[in-house]
Amino acid sequence: MNVIVLGGGLIGTASAYFLARRGARVTLIERNRIGTGATVASFGNIRRTARHLSQLPLAHRSLRLWGEAEKMLGRDVEFRATGHIRLIFGEDGLADMRTYAEAARPWGLDLEELSPREIHTRFPGLGPNAIAASFSPHDGSANPRLIAPVFAESARRLGAEIVEEAKGTTIGHTGSSFLVTSSKGTFAAECLLNTAGAWGSGIAAQFGEAVPLDARGPQMGVTEPLPHRILPVVGIWTRDKNHGAYLRQVERGNIVFGGAAERVAVDLDRGHAAADPMRLPVQLRAVARLLPAIAHAIVIRTWSGCEGYVRDMLPVMGRSATTPGLFHAFGFSGHGFQLGPGVGDAMAELIMTDRCGTPLDDFRVDRFGRAA
Secondary structure, three states: OEEEEEOOOHHHHHHHHHHHHOOOEEEEEOOOOOOOOHHHHOOOEEOOOOOOHHHHHHHHHHHHHHHHHHHHHOOOOOOEOOOEEEEEOOHHHHHHHHHHHHHHHHHOOOOEEEOHHHHHHHOOOOOOOOOEEEEEOOOEEOOHHHHHHHHHHHHHHOOOEEEOOOOOOEEEEOOOOEEEEEOOEEEEEOEEEEOOHHHHHHHHHHOOEOOOEEEEEOOEEEEOOOOOOOOOEEEEEOOOHHHOEEEEEOOOOOEEEEEOOOOEEOOOOOOOOOOOHHHHHHHHHHHHHHOHHHHHOOEEEEEOOOEEEEOOOOOEEEEOOOOOOEEEEEOOOOOOOOOHHHHHHHHHHHHHHOOOOOOOHHHOHHHHOEOO
16 A cells, blocks of 8 residues: 655654554655654653543553654664653642543543652652642653654655655645655655644645644743753643643753743744743743742753644544545644654554554544535
């Protein structure tokens, strides 16, 4: 089977790899460079906590693959299962955490509730004013700058063709095959997988499928190296978006952080948001609530990117409802990094076997109706 994959982020490169591993003849086409869209803007969080419940089977599948990534791909992508802690500073957050933990347990996610004493003992320096926390010990983080290029190179070794900087892409459909024309040539295949991220809704619309999606860029930052002591990824349970910060410390000592600052709209022609230094003080105040020591650290770099946010915050994933041979996997709404390997594996299974062992019904493209 010939498959064209449109989009070279984590979702696209993972799909190309798993398709090639199942014997498909794969051509991956990327308008820029591999991994330069939503993937490079990612925080690198391998998190199942607080996901929509219907995403948890996919998240479990993906976590297993993250654990196998180094052996499977032959490269260390810096996946570390150091755990994920979410601090709680108010009764609303505590109630939300307990409600979610109870609902998630039948879906296979067990969250440990930590007291203030347990937080202080196990994770000194974190959230001195926290009244509780949730902890998921098997989650963690990975390096978003490594994973897509490594998947792409592994797919290439299996015979996939990786085409980068393919400008001016147009898509045609003859009824039995898809024809993709770009500055790098014309490519034909019987199947087309749309993993184009924030550009994915535009591709779906060409086939009469409407997806309400906004392109937005997060604001991320990283500090100078500090003494390494924070192992888990750190987040927060809160209803206040101004407090919704998160951080992790890499093995070199730098602290990567994000959240609190509003995501900005992205012009898709430009394709990339710019970080705004004027929003950094607000962001750092929120992060300092989780880790007071960061108030004394020097921020050495900020960046942004381009992510596709669907109205209901669920991805579009599965078969097209209008066009045989067309499949979608886009719109992961800032939550796609953890899911990436699982999405690629699931889409390869669906395309090559006409079935998928992981339920995808909640992610159907036709839940929004037809494009005008």
